[in-house]
Amino acid sequence: MPDTASVKTGALKRLIGPVIGPVIDPVAFDFWAAKVNPLLSWERPLARVVARQVAARDSVTLVLKPNRHVPPVQAGQHVPVTVEVDGVRLTRSYSPSSVGGKRGKGCLAITVKRIPGGRVSSHLCQNVRVGDVLELGEAFGEMTLRPEVPRWLYIAAGSGITPLMSLLRAQAAGQSRADVTLLYWARTRADLCFLDELRHLDSHQPGVRVHIILTREAALLPGEHSGRPDAALLTQLVPDLAERRVYACGTGGFVDSLRTLLADQVAGFDAEAFTLPERAAVAGAPVQVTLRRSGRVLDIPAGEALLPALEARGIHPKHGCRMGICNSCACDRISGTSENLNTGATQTEPGVVRICISAARSDMTLDL
Amino acid sequence: MTALPPSISSRAARKSLSRERLSREQVEQFGAELDALRERTLADIGEQDARYIKRIYAAVRYTGALGRGLLFFGIFPPAWLLGTLLLGISKILENMELGHNVMHGQYDWMNDPRFDGKTYEWDIVGTGDNWRKTHNYSHHTYTNIKGMDDDVGYGVLRLFPEQRWRPFFLGQPLYAVIFALFFQWGVAIQDIRLGRYFAGRMTGAELREEFRPTGRKMRRQLLKDYVFFPLLAGPFFLPVLLGNLVANGLRNLWTFMIIFCGHFTANVEVFPKSIIKNETRGQWYLRQLRGSSNLTGSKLLHIMSGNLSHQIEHHLFPDIPARRYAEMSKEVRAICRRYGIFYNTGSLVSQFSQVIWRILRYSLPSKPVKLDGKMLMAD
Ligand SMILES: Cc1cc2nc3c(=O)[nH]c(=O)nc-3n(C[C@H](O)[C@H](O)[C@H](O)COP(=O)(O)OP(=O)(O)OC[C@H]3O[C@@H](n4cnc5c(N)ncnc54)[C@H](O)[C@@H]3O)c2cc1C
Numbered sequence: 001m002p003d004t005a006s007v008k009t010g011a012l013k014r015l016i017g018p019v020i021g022p023v024i025d026p027v028a029f030d031f032w033a034a035k036v037n038p039l040l041s042w043e044r045p046l047a048r049v050v051a052r053q054v055a056a057r058d059s060v061t062l063v064l065k066p067n068r069h070v071p072p073v074q075a076g077q078h079v080p081v082t083v084e085v086d087g088v089r090l091t092r093s094y095s096p097s098s099v100g101g102k103r104g105k106g107c108l109a110i111t112v113k114r115i116p117g118g119r120v121s122s123h124l125c126q127n128v129r130v131g132d133v134l135e136l137g138e139a140f141g142e143m144t145l146r147p148e149v150p151r152w153l154y155i156a157a158g159s160g161i162t163p164l165m166s167l168l169r170a171q172a173a174g175q176s177r178a179d180v181t182l183l184y185w186a187r188t189r190a191d192l193c194f195l196d197e198l199r200h201l202d203s204h205q206p207g208v209r210v211h212i213i214l215t216r217e218a219a220l221l222p223g224e225h226s227g228r229p230d231a232a233l234l235t236q237l238v239p240d241l242a243e244r245r246v247y248a249c250g251t252g253g254f255v256d257s258l259r260t261l262l263a264d265q266v267a268g269f270d271a272e273a274f275t276l277p278e279r280a281a282v283a284g285a286p287v288q289v290t291l292r293r294s295g296r297v298l299d300i301p302a303g304e305a306l307l308p309a310l311e312a313r314g315i316h317p318k319h320g321c322r323m324g325i326c327n328s329c330a331c332d333r334i335s336g337t338s339e340n341l342n343t344g345a346t347q348t349e350p351g352v353v354r355i356c357i358s359a360a361r362s363d364m365t366l367d368l
Numbered sequence: 369m370t371a372l373p374p375s376i377s378s379r380a381a382r383k384s385l386s387r388e389r390l391s392r393e394q395v396e397q398f399g400a401e402l403d404a405l406r407e408r409t410l411a412d413i414g415e416q417d418a419r420y421i422k423r424i425y426a427a428v429r430y431t432g433a434l435g436r437g438l439l440f441f442g443i444f445p446p447a448w449l450l451g452t453l454l455l456g457i458s459k460i461l462e463n464m465e466l467g468h469n470v471m472h473g474q475y476d477w478m479n480d481p482r483f484d485g486k487t488y489e490w491d492i493v494g495t496g497d498n499w500r501k502t503h504n505y506s507h508h509t510y511t512n513i514k515g516m517d518d519d520v521g522y523g524v525l526r527l528f529p530e531q532r533w534r535p536f537f538l539g540q541p542l543y544a545v546i547f548a549l550f551f552q553w554g555v556a557i558q559d560i561r562l563g564r565y566f567a568g569r570m571t572g573a574e575l576r577e578e579f580r581p582t583g584r585k586m587r588r589q590l591l592k593d594y595v596f597f598p599l600l601a602g603p604f605f606l607p608v609l610l611g612n613l614v615a616n617g618l619r620n621l622w623t624f625m626i627i628f629c630g631h632f633t634a635n636v637e638v639f640p641k642s643i644i645k646n647e648t649r650g651q652w653y654l655r656q657l658r659g660s661s662n663l664t665g666s667k668l669l670h671i672m673s674g675n676l677s678h679q680i681e682h683h684l685f686p687d688i689p690a691r692r693y694a695e696m697s698k699e700v701r702a703i704c705r706r707y708g709i710f711y712n713t714g715s716l717v718s719q720f721s722q723v724i725w726r727i728l729r730y731s732l733p734s735k736p737v738k739l740d741g742k743m744l745m746a747d
Binding site for chain 2: 089354
């Protein structure tokens with residue numbers, strides 16, 4: 001449930017919005033509104049942290065109460081979370097580990113694993129406290145509930161458990177009697193999130209089987225397994241593999257190896273990778289530059305200044321000085337790695353890029 | 369004050385300048401030192417700068433709200449005075465330290481849509497988009513190049529002997545006062561270039577089309593300051609309207625003064641178009657430096673001028689957060705000293721009297737000065 005204050009302003013805004021909407025400055029509105037309630041905003045989707053629990057070693061669950069601008073999230077999807085770290089706004093995707101649940105219908109919980117040196121995960125795990133406000137975006141993802149599928153195999157590695165957990169929870173709450181086997185890989189027992197709840201589901205929820213596989217644990221307890229994913233282990237743990245549809249989630253490498261192993265052995269295979277493989281193209285190698293607004297896709301040599309490269313292909317973006325001073329050619333880099341040709345610095349974070357002095361160093365999407 | 373009359377100090381300084389011409393190689397070394405200063409500063413940009421610009425934003429909001437609040441009690445003269453002053457301060461801060469700097473992309477690295485240089489819209493009748501073109505592009509790229517930088521006299525003033533005298537300029541002391549009072553309107557129509565219309569190079573329909581966004585912005589600004597807020601005050605309509613008018617006027621005068629001090633003091637130079645042919649980064653830096661002048665003063669002056677009191681540093685590093693210019697200016701000065709380059713700075717009184725002197729002096733005919741072939745280097 002959105003909190004009462006935002007319901008009230010919601011009604012207020014519906015009433016006066018059409019009248020004053022065109023003259024209102026949303027930034028100024030938010031500035032004053034936040035003095036009353038930090039969740040109030042003219043249009044920004046915000047959520048307040050209402051609870052914080054340590055979920056496992058280096059992992060923290062944050063329960064979020066969204067305001068009315070946060071679009072609905074389905075179990076299994078991921079949402080962009082934006083935080084400010086050292087003055088810079090950074091956005092990362094997190095798959096809620098539960099949507100709805102006992103804290104109220106609109107709440108969601110994200111479970112974040114801290115990556116050493118990771119800017120957003122460290123901030124979320126170490127600095128964020130109850131009462132803080134995060135900005136959310138629109139949820140994405142196709143790995144959602146599909147009641148028509150009779151048998152599932154969920155495979156998670158590390159923090160990849162999150163979307164699968166939220167699917168399991170939704171299935172358990174919906175009394176759908178879904179037949180789900182979960183294989184959950186982690187390094188050690190201390191890295192496992194939701195362990196009690198998973199054990200409980202395994203023993204009390206008909207149709208649910210949970211297998212824990214630990215890769216770095218010295219001594220295994222009964223019921224635990226070890227080893228990397230391979231054909232032998234998979235057929236041992238899941239005898240009816242061929243009848244199950246797979247949702248897999250983990251790092252890029254993990255997901256890729258599963259796909260090779262399983263894709264034509266199972267009733268269907270979908271996966272989500274949490275780390276995109278790092279690909280900094282060498283100078284001259286062709287990279288794909290996608291222009292979002294015009295929908296054009298171009299091959300451009302990595303390391304070549306974007307503005308002249310686009311012009312050579314018949315596209316004429318707005319520009320000025322062609323030397324990085326006037327900011328006229330600034331546009332949003334939605335994804336991809338760019339290089340500042342004046343300094344040689346590379347930038348992977350989505351943000352503003354001056355195309356006259358920047359080159360692509362990976363496939364890239366520009367807001368042009 | 370012991371300063372020489374502007375015309376005398378000007379001549380003396382000009383002479384010493386012409387003696388100090390650098391070789392091509394020295395200019396590149398000079399540029400490399402500025403590049404290094406730029407990189408050093410950029411490496412340190414971060415949380416403090418983000419906090420600073422948010423504080424400036426908050427100051428704009430608080431002074432604005434307080435000013436407008438007090439103006440509702442504007443039938444009491446002290447409330448009117450204080451309210452008007454606070455609203456003027458709010459508008460000055462918003463236009464200069466916030467809007468102007470944000471629109472240069474100085475805070476783009478924050479990734480914060482509130483401080484996004486390419487979309488920011490400021491509290492003045494001119495549109496952000498027009499400003500980004502005339503100012504960020506034309507003025508900053510072609511600084512003080514006659515015929516390319518519209519800011520050289522804004523098409524109505526003759527400020528340099530290199531500009532051809534016409535009898536029209538006899539009236540320029542008057543035009544300057546009018547321009548100062550209505551500065552925001554001048555800025556608003558700068559890009560429309562009515563001249564093209566009068567010269568018949570643009571149809572009325574084209575002009576109307578080009579004017580549309582500006583017209584919309586003007587309407588919005590006028591409605592806000594002269595209809596919406598005065599109406600909100602009910603019976604005190606008139607004091608609020610007058611307060612808003614005076615606050616806008618104060619902002620106009622102040623920005624005019626600061627901006628003119630940045631490029632039209634006695635020792636700044638103008639350049640011919642030929643100068644940008646094959647211009648290197650070092651030469652670009654040197655041209656920026658010789659076309660700009662600074663103001664000395666208190667921290668308050670720097671903030672209220674949007675740090676355009678450090679016009680030199682702003683022109684060398686237009687995309688670095690302006691709060692850094694004060695620190696950088698120490699090094700820029702030291703670098704200039706080492707290369708024997710004149711660093712043009714002075715108090716507001718001294719620099720602005722030089723501006724006034726230029727306005728008065730060049731309203732009258734003067735011996736024409738040729739720009740052709742002017743170069744920055746000795747070789
Ligand atoms: C669809 C999707 C859903 C996601 N859901 C979750 C979730 O529910 N919970 C969660 O904790 N994370 C999730 N992630 C990962 C998350 O978005 C961030 O990538 C992660 O938190 C690291 O961000 P950072 O800013 O801390 O690290 P950065 O500062 O971006 O990176 C620091 C270094 O760590 C490396 N790195 C980044 N991510 C990982 C990783 N997962 N494993 C190992 N190395 C890494 C980077 O290559 C880089 O070298 C999801 C990612 C995607 C794409």
